[in-house]
Amino acid sequence: MALASRHHRFIRWVSAVVTAASLTYVAQRVNARADVTAEGLSQITPATKALVKGISAERPVVIHAYVSQDVPSEFVTTRSRLLNVLRELQVVGGPGLTVRIVEPALFSEEAQEAIDSYGIGPRPVMSREAGRVGEAQVFMGLALVSGPNEEVIPFLDRGLSVEYELVRALQSVTREKKKIVGVLRTDATIMGNFDLQARRQQPAWRVIGELRKQYEVRSLNPDAAIPEDVDVLFVPQVASLTQPQMDFVKSYVDAGRPALLTVDPMPLFSLALSPSEPKPPPPGQQNQMFGMPQGGEAKGDYVGLLAHVGVRWDPEKIVLDTENPHPGFIDAPPHVVFVSKRADGSDPFGDKADPVVAGLSEVVVLFGGSLEPASGRDAEFAPLLLTGNQSGFNSFEEMTERHILFGVQGPLPPQGRTMSPNRQVIAARIAGGEASGEVKSHNAIVIADLDLFGDQFFAMHERGGDVDGDGLDDIRFDNVAFLLNAIDTLAGDEELVELRKRRAMYRRLTRVDAMTKEARTKREAAIEAANKKADADLKTAQEALEAAVKAINDRADLDETTKAVLLKSAEEAENRRLAAKREAIGRDKAKAVARVEAEHLREVDAVQNQIRLVAVLVPPIPALLMGAVLFGRKRRREHESIPSARKRGAQ
Numbered sequence: 001m002a003l004a005s006r007h008h009r010f011i012r013w014v015s016a017v018v019t020a021a022s023l024t025y026v027a028q029r030v031n032a033r034a035d036v037t038a039e040g041l042s043q044i045t046p047a048t049k050a051l052v053k054g055i056s057a058e059r060p061v062v063i064h065a066y067v068s069q070d071v072p073s074e075f076v077t078t079r080s081r082l083l084n085v086l087r088e089l090q091v092v093g094g095p096g097l098t099v100r101i102v103e104p105a106l107f108s109e110e111a112q113e114a115i116d117s118y119g120i121g122p123r124p125v126m127s128r129e130a131g132r133v134g135e136a137q138v139f140m141g142l143a144l145v146s147g148p149n150e151e152v153i154p155f156l157d158r159g160l161s162v163e164y165e166l167v168r169a170l171q172s173v174t175r176e177k178k179k180i181v182g183v184l185r186t187d188a189t190i191m192g193n194f195d196l197q198a199r200r201q202q203p204a205w206r207v208i209g210e211l212r213k214q215y216e217v218r219s220l221n222p223d224a225a226i227p228e229d230v231d232v233l234f235v236p237q238v239a240s241l242t243q244p245q246m247d248f249v250k251s252y253v254d255a256g257r258p259a260l261l262t263v264d265p266m267p268l269f270s271l272a273l274s275p276s277e278p279k280p281p282p283p284g285q286q287n288q289m290f291g292m293p294q295g296g297e298a299k300g301d302y303v304g305l306l307a308h309v310g311v312r313w314d315p316e317k318i319v320l321d322t323e324n325p326h327p328g329f330i331d332a333p334p335h336v337v338f339v340s341k342r343a344d345g346s347d348p349f350g351d352k353a354d355p356v357v358a359g360l361s362e363v364v365v366l367f368g369g370s371l372e373p374a375s376g377r378d379a380e381f382a383p384l385l386l387t388g389n390q391s392g393f394n395s396f397e398e399m400t401e402r403h404i405l406f407g408v409q410g411p412l413p414p415q416g417r418t419m420s421p422n423r424q425v426i427a428a429r430i431a432g433g434e435a436s437g438e439v440k441s442h443n444a445i446v447i448a449d450l451d452l453f454g455d456q457f458f459a460m461h462e463r464g465g466d467v468d469g470d471g472l473d474d475i476r477f478d479n480v481a482f483l484l485n486a487i488d489t490l491a492g493d494e495e496l497v498e499l500r501k502r503r504a505m506y507r508r509l510t511r512v513d514a515m516t517k518e519a520r521t522k523r524e525a526a527i528e529a530a531n532k533k534a535d536a537d538l539k540t541a542q543e544a545l546e547a548a549v550k551a552i553n554d555r556a557d558l559d560e561t562t563k564a565v566l567l568k569s570a571e572e573a574e575n576r577r578l579a580a581k582r583e584a585i586g587r588d589k590a591k592a593v594a595r596v597e598a599e600h601l602r603e604v605d606a607v608q609n610q611i612r613l614v615a616v617l618v619p620p621i622p623a624l625l626m627g628a629v630l631f632g633r634k635r636r637r638e639h640e641s642i643p644s645a646r647k648r649g650a651q
Contacts, residue, residue, distance in 0.1 A: 055093060062144070122137035153165055158464040161503055163502060181232045185220060190207060223245060226257075232491045243298070256441055259445075265369040274396065312374045318411075319391060320387075328475075354384055356445070360481060364479060368426045371426065379431065427447040453483055541574055544577075552567055
């Protein structure tokens, strides 16, 4: 007996469901996994697999992951990536690795366990759901435990790499001993300090907390020799050391031991630590009059120390670069240098670059200095951070002023600038050099800026570059990765250097960037033209004043008193005309700049509107075409299945 057509359809439907369920079960049992994303971020690297496979049952590791089930849309990608990597580790790891994934509710026993056992609490994050802005409490923390060793990641923010954070924590709990990074105590108190005047503790910079996740960070006495067990020496602001302290650093470097030396011509966190300023006195010593500090000890020969290492540095030069790729920072002074791939095709972070910077996207330098190879030294001078070909410099004196009560003030916008035909080197790696006797080949990295390690860059590193909350990176500054790569490379521990490069691809709107560059050029040209006009008018006014003075002095019918009165009157008249001209020039200059910026913004808005229109209209076209093809094919088959006798026009 033949089955009815509806029975056939039911059996086929049941068979399809059973087949899908069976395939899903088999895939889960065999742990079949594939990462089909462009960057492959949900698949761990071979190095990570080797690390996980090396965890033995004699020294097991347990990963406790506390991840909320419901998270705001901005954290969906982070949550998915975290769970994928954890499951991948669970598949690859042997009997020594245990992965425990917990999805705690806000007031559940699991949430209390996370708080009490590991200090992992819910983090309040902004939620933009259904057009409403609110606050959500999210768990996104991990605790890695191996015997007495414990590493806790309280919260995985959007900008952090899941695999990198996990691998770094795994290395910390599985290694017997961490390497030591010694931070020399200088006037730049990045390790924190107690403020005697304010009677409060100054917190350490976030760079110290970041280093402690991977290394043992030790504060070193600058008045004593560097201990032998220090693996890397970090000296913040070499120019603040005394000569005996510099001699200890010189002895350390001459022994061939690795060092990270920073010299900042204009430290924004404290202009009093500029090389041109006197060394501040020890804490608690100050002048009673006006509360001004007395001068401390004399600074050492920091220029000579750097020259001995292999670097020539002018502490008065502050580099600038007029090429600015970011429309949002168009008003930033050119002394904020964005080191990245340039419009002319040059890329300081290309594949052939030094491992410290290879693969980075962009590093921001704030009022940094310029480095050159020292003459007479055969050490290798490898540039790490460079400006573009539209670079130059200003002097420290041009950008500061001194107040009788408040000391040096700045940075101030300078009147002009000195352009350079060559790119300026802001950071360099020094290797090799003449080795003789007790002096061995040098191994150092010199960076002419300390502000690039400021706390704001670490906050941006955690949050990621999604400024407007659209899920895409608007900016990406790799200052944190640059610092960690430098320390790792000096320490000879480069396992994490390659892993820091694994992240979502940073894509830019190149057409908008090109328009921004053009607008910046127009703006600079308008300012330069206005400045030239102002200089010409000032010269004309000065010539008129000199002519009036000469005419009065040449008059023989006037006595000296009358001449003095007439000269003063002529000078006041010319100064009034000059002040009026300056005001008019300032107005014309502001109008010209505003006109250029308004035109640029209109052009950018037009291009962005075109991009939005294309983004809305183009994606549905393939689906619509496919639907039209399928619809036509179906209609053709239906037409072919109709008997000829039933077709229209059949006899």
